[in-house]
Amino acid sequence: MYDAVVIGAGPAGLMAAEELARAGRRVVVFEAKPSPARKFLMAGKSGLNITKDEGREEFIAAFGDGFLAPMLEAFGPAQVVIWARGLGQEVFTGSSDRVFPKAMKASPLLRAWLGRLQGMGVELRSRWRWAGFEGEALRFDTPEGAQIVAPKVTVLALGGASWARLGSDAAWVPWLVEKGVEVAAFRPANMGFAVEWSAHMAKHFGAAIKGAALHVGGRVERGEFVISARGVEGGGIYAVSKDLREGAALVLDLMPDVSGEEVVDRLGRMRSSETVVNKLRKLGLSPAAVALVMEFGRGVPVGEAVKGLAVRLAGPRPMDEAISVAGGVTQAAVTEGLELRAIPRVFVCGEMLDWEAPTGGYLLTGAWATGRWAGIAAAAVGR
Structure with a gap:
């Protein structure tokens, strides 16, 4: 039996994997695409804006209703900077208080992070696409055919509904809804x-x-x-x-x-x-x-x-062109630790959750903060 499984190798999923491994869990990360963190790499092509250097209350207020407040209190701008430096990525604060790695690109940070995760024993399997549930187990489509996995604990970090070509296609919605999970309709955010x-x-x-x-x-x-x-x-x-x-x-x-x-x-x-x-x-x-x-x-x-x-505007551009989305798994559908109330031992994080924030460093910090929060909570399952 698998111990801890993370589905989705984006920023939230990798952060959840890091916390699970740090707590001593044996972690396998499954990624549908041939390589991890494709949206993260694309977002960093024009300069990777990892967070924003501003007051705690002002930063948290940018996320709206307070759903993410405890997670951002625990892992906000200051903690993001410390974490990046721990990966050997020095940062600087640019115009409008936005914080960037000095390398500006996402690839050096990702390489250092994947190296650290490998050193912690985290296994990454690419081209494993989640295909829904098989009873209480997980079904995957893989190059070797269908595979059934029954982990002790699962963290879902499958993204929202924008940039489907990079992996965020919201294919997971009907599988969670069938299990009784409340999912708010997706809407484009940070779009033209x-x-x-x-x-x-x-x-x-x-x-x-x-x-x-x-x-x-x-x-x-x-x-x-x-x-x-x-x-x-x-x-x-x-x-x-x-x-x-x-x-x-x-x-x-x-x-x-x-x-x-x-x-x-x-x-x-x-x-x-x-x-x-x-x-x-x-x-x-x-x-x-x-x-x-x-x-x-x-x-x-x-x-x-x-x-x-x-x-005179003629409405928002299509959701697949949006930088991010609003909507997703609702606050009522999860516990304080981001465990799905309807599916015990399954946690969710990142853009799967119903939260919205502007660009300018908020989005990545929010993804990391929720991934960390879910990973810590999931690590305690069965302990």
């Missing part, structure tokens, strides 16, 4: 939004809008976003994506450091015969920002359009 552009916008696809203030549902966020053929996306949009998903309007202040009165005064000093495009250029707007005003501000006084441009 579709816009039905007119033809003149095509030449601006790929252009960034910098320095704007995004007014959404009573909130104001400063951030950069990109105009794409599909709509609008990027950090500024992701920061307000939850409110936009729930129906709030997007209004842009394209000159947030200049008062409305000053904008009107500057416009008033320009020749009345000048075109709107020329006036916008003289205000200092980029060509892409000018195009946005022309796209959404026709019929609105120029000053009002610059300071309060209502952008």
Whole structure:
């Protein structure tokens, strides 16, 4: 009989495996893909943002309803930094208090981590795809055919429903639901939004809008976003994506450091015969920002359009394009140790759980914190 099994070799699953091994359990990690942590590696291609250097209360508040609060108290930004340094990965704090490994990429950290896990006796089996339950046992599709595994304790770290090509395809949902586990419907999070552009916008696809203030549902966020053929996306949009998903309007202040009165005064000093495009250029707007005003501000006084441009969105982009998801195994479905109430000795962690956080270091810290929490609780089973 297997002792401790972890299904899913992403950040949450590997962290659960580490805690199980540290507690003396014999651990096998099963991964459906040919190699581990594919989404983790993809996320780190443009710079691996592992956490955010900010106050404890502010950091935890970014996760919303407090579901993850005890886990983040135990493994928050300070602990993430210590853990990374323990793997020989020095870190630094960049702009907006985001924390990165000095190597910037995910691969050096992952290699060091896998090496440590191997040294702790953790076995990793690739191309073992979980295929549901066989009674109380686990069924896997493997290169050698179907395999049945009956561990003493199991940790599920199968991801959510975004980036299916990297392994997070939510195929596990019906198997847990059949066992009586409550799973909230998945929704995209940290995603772009579709816009039905007119033809003149095509030449601006790929252009960034910098320095704007995004007014959404009573909130104001400063951030950069990109105009794409599909709509609008990027950090500024992701920061307000939850409110936009729930129906709030997007209004842009394209000159947030200049008062409305000053904008009107500057416009008033320009020749009345000048075109709107020329006036916008003289205000200092980029060509892409000018195009946005022309796209959404026709019929609105120029000053009002610059300071309060209502952008017409056509809904969120598909979930498989989202960086993360909301929804998953509900808080009511698990114990304080993240054990499934309906399936004893089975624990869940990572994006399988129903929590949502913005980009900027929160997502990885949340995955690690829940994996650690589940691993510690699972290690105590049968002891």
